[in-house]
Each structure stands twice: as structure tokens, then as C-alpha cells.
Amino acid sequence: MRVLVVGANGQVGRLLVADLLARGDDPIAGLRFSEDGEDWEDQGVTVRQMDLLTKPEQLANVMLDVDAVIFAAGSGGRTKDDMTLLVDLDGAVKTMQAAEIAGVDRFLMISMLFAEDRNRWADPLKSLYVAKFYADNWLVHQTTLNYTIVQPGALSFHAGTGKxxxxxxxxxxxPRADLAAFLVAALHAPQASRKTIPLLSGETPINQVLDRL
Known part of the structure; x- marks a missing residue:
């Protein structure tokens, strides 16, 4: 499967590309600056420049030969609220619109735990919760994409366990490694279609969790 990873140089994005390669998929590294993709090109990964601040029609040109999109981009924890809205909300929505223009059906979205529940939003991250809330809602209610939304808990750098x-x-x-592994497995799991999935560390192998959806 040819999979565009939007935000491929992010902490989760890099793991996603590596996991897709290991599984035998054909990942495409979507980067804001193509010159940042030399490491990927050295590994035989196709690199495509995509600026989430541009128009959906331009983003669609990157997706014309793509089977699926994983949105792993983010403005980063140190940016101001305006960039959170421009990247995590509007950038995500424009990527969805671009996927529809390009005829891509499968779309995986990294959200946040409790993104749909305003009562659970922590103040330091409130602008990011707002962005994820509305981006998730757009994906579910304003597109025809075959989506999977994964809502992870707090991301850690611990080694992945696969559970x-x-x-x-x-x-x-x-762990970020387990989030990436789950997303790649969900990409290939029909039962994950049109599901919103909260995700935390646990004791159950990833494939078994997917089988229970």
C-alpha cells in the first residue's frame, strides 16, 4: 500500500515511516521542506514537499498516486495558538479536502485522548484540544473518507511493548512506538474503518485489540 505520512519528520512520523517500510508498504514522507528528507531518500523513501499553509488543491497534487494518508503533523508544543489552529486544525482539514480531491479513500488521524469531551480538556493544552475536536468532527461529519481516528493518551519515549x-x-x-505500530496495523484492519479509538498502554497485543473493534 502506498501511504503518505504527513509530518514524516515528527517524532511519531519517523516511527510510522520506519514501521511501514518494515511491513512492506510503500511510504511517502510528506515534509514541509523537501531538503529535510535526505535521510529518507538514503533509505529509498520517496519524499514530497507539502506545506499545510497552502491550498487543498496544491496538497492534492502530492496525493494523486496514494492509497492512504496518515496525518501525523503538528505545530509543536512551543508554538502559539495561531499556529496550532493553522496546522493542527486547518492544516488537517485541508489535508482531508486534498485527499478527497485526489480520490484517496483511507485517512488515519492522530487525535488526543478526550478530544471530544470539553470537560476533560487541560488548560495548558486547551488550544490543541480545540483543534483536534473540530478537525475530528470535520473528518467524521464533513467528508466521505474511510477514516480511523486514534486518540492516544500522553505520549512517552519509553520502548514500545506492542501491547x-x-x-x-x-x-x-x-509510548510513541506503540502508537505508530497501532496506526500501521489499523491501516490494514478493515474493522478499524470509521472508528474513533482511544489508546493507552495495556496488556493486550495490538492485533487482538483491533480484532475486538
Missing amino acids: VKSDPLAVGSI
């Missing part, structure tokens, strides 16, 4: 849980009431964290 997770999906509990809408639980609080916790998850």
Missing part, C-alpha cells in the same frame, strides 16, 4: 488497551474511561500514557 495496548482501548478504554474510553481510562487515563494514562502510551
Whole structure:
């Protein structure tokens, strides 16, 4: 499967590209600056420049031969609220619109745990919760894309275990490596289609969690 990873040089994005390669998929590294893709090109990964601040029609040109999109881009924790809205909200929506223009059906979105529940939004991250809330809603209600939304808990740098849980009431964290592994597995799991999935570290192998959806 040819998969465009939007934000391929991010902490999760890099893991996604590596996992897709290991699985035998054909990842495309979507980067704001193509010159940042030399490491990927050395590994035989196609690099495509895509600026989320541009128009959907321009973003669509990057997706014309793509089977699926994983949106792993983010403005970063140190940016101001305006960039959070421009990248995490509007950039995400424009990527969805571009996918529809290009005829891409499958779209995976990294969201946040409790993004749909305003009562659970923590003040330091409130602008990011707002962005994820509205981006997720656009994906579900304003597109025809075959989506999977994954809502991870707090992301850690711990080694991945390959074991997770999906509990809408639980609080916790998850290694970035396990989030990436889950997304790649969900990409190939028909039962993950049109699902919003909270995700935390757990004791159950990823494939078993997907089988229970």
C-alpha cells in the first residue's frame, strides 16, 4: 500500500515511516521542506514537499498516486495558538479536502485522548484540544473518507511493548512506538474503518485489540 505520512519528520512520523517500510508498504514522507528528507531518500523513501499553509488543491497534487494518508503533523508544543489552529486544525482539514480531491479513500488521524469531551480538556493544552475536536468532527461529519481516528493518551519515549488497551474511561500514557505500530496495523484492519479509538498502554497485543473493534 502506498501511504503518505504527513509530518514524516515528527517524532511519531519517523516511527510510522520506519514501521511501514518494515511491513512492506510503500511510504511517502510528506515534509514541509523537501531538503529535510535526505535521510529518507538514503533509505529509498520517496519524499514530497507539502506545506499545510497552502491550498487543498496544491496538497492534492502530492496525493494523486496514494492509497492512504496518515496525518501525523503538528505545530509543536512551543508554538502559539495561531499556529496550532493553522496546522493542527486547518492544516488537517485541508489535508482531508486534498485527499478527497485526489480520490484517496483511507485517512488515519492522530487525535488526543478526550478530544471530544470539553470537560476533560487541560488548560495548558486547551488550544490543541480545540483543534483536534473540530478537525475530528470535520473528518467524521464533513467528508466521505474511510477514516480511523486514534486518540492516544500522553505520549512517552519509553520502548514500545506492542501491547495496548482501548478504554474510553481510562487515563494514562502510551509510548510513541506503540502508537505508530497501532496506526500501521489499523491501516490494514478493515474493522478499524470509521472508528474513533482511544489508546493507552495495556496488556493486550495490538492485533487482538483491533480484532475486538
